[in-house]
Every structure is written in structure tokens, then in C-alpha cells.
Amino acid sequence: MWVHIAILVVIVLVVAFTAYKLIKWNAGTAKTEGVVEGDFEVEVQDQVFLLPDDKKAMHEDDGVETILFLGNDILTYYSDENGLVEQVAAKTGATCLNAGFPSTTIALKKAEFDPEYPLDAFSFYNVSKAIADRDFSLLHGNERSFEDSRYYKGAGLLENLDMNTVDTLVIFYDAQDYISYRIGLNPDNDVDPVTYSGALTAGIKAIQEKYPFIRIVCMSSPMCYAYDASGSLVNGDMYDFGNGRLTTYYQFMMDVCGATGVTFIDNYYGTIDEDNSSEWLLDNIHVNAACNEHMAQHFVNVIYGEN
Numbered sequence: 001m002w003v004h005i006a007i008l009v010v011i012v013l014v015v016a017f018t019a020y021k022l023i024k025w026n027a028g029t030a031k032t033e034g035v036v037e038g039d040f041e042v043e044v045q046d047q048v049f050l051l052p053d054d055k056k057a058m059h060e061d062d063g064v065e066t067i068l069f070l071g072n073d074i075l076t077y078y079s080d081e082n083g084l085v086e087q088v089a090a091k092t093g094a095t096c097l098n099a100g101f102p103s104t105t106i107a108l109k110k111a112e113f114d115p116e117y118p119l120d121a122f123s124f125y126n127v128s129k130a131i132a133d134r135d136f137s138l139l140h141g142n143e144r145s146f147e148d149s150r151y152y153k154g155a156g157l158l159e160n161l162d163m164n165t166v167d168t169l170v171i172f173y174d175a176q177d178y179i180s181y182r183i184g185l186n187p188d189n190d191v192d193p194v195t196y197s198g199a200l201t202a203g204i205k206a207i208q209e210k211y212p213f214i215r216i217v218c219m220s221s222p223m224c225y226a227y228d229a230s231g232s233l234v235n236g237d238m239y240d241f242g243n244g245r246l247t248t249y250y251q252f253m254m255d256v257c258g259a260t261g262v263t264f265i266d267n268y269y270g271t272i273d274e275d276n277s278s279e280w281l282l283d284n285i286h287v288n289a290a291c292n293e294h295m296a297q298h299f300v301n302v303i304y305g306e307n
Contacts, residue, residue, distance in 0.1 A: 059213030075100030128203030
């Protein structure tokens with residue numbers, strides 16, 4: 001009888017210890033900034049992948065750290081020292097190149113290019129394809145559709161850039177795919193360019209195949225607000241336009257990064273929330289200089305270390 005009691009006590013202790021560790025793990029360790037009421041914790045889900053040594057050996061070190069940024073308004077809204085790209089450059093001393101195209105998305109709106117919708121030419125899918133194929137005709141053919149000179153300048157920068165000098169490629173888009181109703185996933189085609197997950201996968205793979213020595217980093221968008229069909233302001237963390245909530249897109253990016261061996265930097269948790277959004281958002285989606293500084297420092301800490 002004592003043997004049975006001892007075994008039962010051991011089982012109870014194991015179950016209690018397991019439950020404690022699970023609860024502690026779920027609580028996370030990274031504190032959210034800007035907490036107003038009470039103290040709570042979230043888990044920042046950065047995933048770091050290092051390039052294998054054989055791929056590193058394919059890259060000739062020129063002694064200059066060069067970082068190429070691809071994205072949309074999250075990179076282009078500021079054009080001075082308050083921009084994220086400029087802040088990363090100031091913190092690292094690296095040569096940081098901004099190839100952001102305003103209002104663009106990762107996924108295509110239409111499977112076949114439609115001249116009536118020239119923004120598709122500058123989507124991540126088509127930009128990554130242009131970089132891999134070294135064919136920028138689609139970009140140049142549509143840059144005059146916009147008065148903003150950044151389309152022209154960005155296309156020219158990419159065409160004239162020697163990709164062999166690039167050490168790190170950063171993919172950073174805000175929540176434009178979410179608020180533009182881009183489809184999240186096609187379960188029958190993991191590289192479907194009209195889906196967020198498919199376009200991201202296809203673009204990353206195209207660059208990896210052509211330039212295997214470049215380290216690729218994806219940065220998730222921070223939280224944002226949007227308007228529903230009635231014109232009411234809704235939290236992207238809670239509202240589904242039909243293709244999932246903003247966190248659904250966040251998970252798609254994380255999954256793609258894991259499948260392709262690409263580093264994922266989490267700007268969603270531990271950055272903007274409902275309590276501090278008035279401090280870090282200029283409007284519903286665009287972030288201010290303070291938020292840029294926070295995300296730039298987070299990038300530097302993850303990729304280059306806190307020291």
C-alpha cells in the first residue's frame with residue numbers, strides 16, 4: 001500500500017510541476033512597453049536563423065556592412081533621420097539602402113498584371129522577382145504612373161545595385177496587405193502570388209536561389225487600426241475582414257520564415273498595443289519617430305547584439 005501511495009505522490013508532483021512550467025512559459029518574459037493598467041507580460045517571438053558556413057563562404061567580404069530594405073510606408077513615411085532605415089544606419093554605422101515603395105503590398109492584387117493597377121508592379125513579389133531576374137522593365141514601365149519620385153528612385157537603386165555587396169536583406173511591410181484584403185493563404189499552392197503567404201514564400205525563395213549568401217530578415221508589422229464596412233474604427237488585433245485578423249498575417253510570416261530559414265523579428269508583440277497606440281501611432285497605421293527608434297533598436301539588438 002505504501003508503494004502505491006509513493007507512486008501517487010510522485011505522479012501528483014510531476015503533474016503540478018508540469019502545470020507550473022506551462023503557465024510560466026505562457027506568461028512569457030518580455031514586458032510590453034506603455035502598460036497603463038497593471039503589469040502583464042507578453043512573449044516576443046523573434047526567430048533567429050544564421051546562414052550556413054558554406055553559404056557565407058560564397059560572399060566576398062568588402063569590409064562594409066550593407067543592408068538593403070524592401071518595404072512600403074513603414075520605410076518611406078519619413079525621409080529624414082527619423083526614418084527607420086536612417087536610424088538603423090545611425091546605430092550600426094552600416095550602409096543602409098531604402099528601396100521602399102509607398103502603399104504597396106507583399107501579395108499581388110491580380111494574378112495577371114493589369115496596367116490599370118500599377119501598384120502591383122512594385123509589390124514585394126514583383127520586386128523580388130526583378131531582383132532575382134535582373135529585369136526591372138516592369139518597374140520602370142510603371143514608375144511614371146505615380147507623381148511620387150520614390151517609385152522611380154527605388155527602381156533605379158535596385159537596378160544599379162550590385163547585389164554581391166549586400167550582406168543583409170530586410171523585408172519590412174506594414175499592415176497594408178491586411179487592410180487591402182489580400183488573401184492570406186492558398187493551401188493548394190504555397191507560392192501563389194495573390195496570397196500573402198505565397199507571395200512572401202516565392203519572393204524569398206527567388207532571392208535565396210540567386211543570392212544564397214545574403215542573410216534575409218523579415219520584420220513583422222506592428223499593430224494598427226482600420227475601418228470596417230460601416231466606417232467604424234476597429235483594432236486589427238480583433239477584426240477580421242474576411243481573410244483573418246492582423247495576427248493571422250503575423251502567423252503566416254512567422255511560418256514562412258521558419259520554412260525558408262529566414263530570421264523573423266517580432267514588432268507586433270512588445271511594441272504597439274491599445275494602451276500606448278496614441279503615443280506611437282501618427283494615425284491608424286503610420287508610426288512616429290519614437291516607434292521607429294524602438295523598432296530600429298530591436299532590429300539591431302537581434303541581428304548585431306545588444307553591445
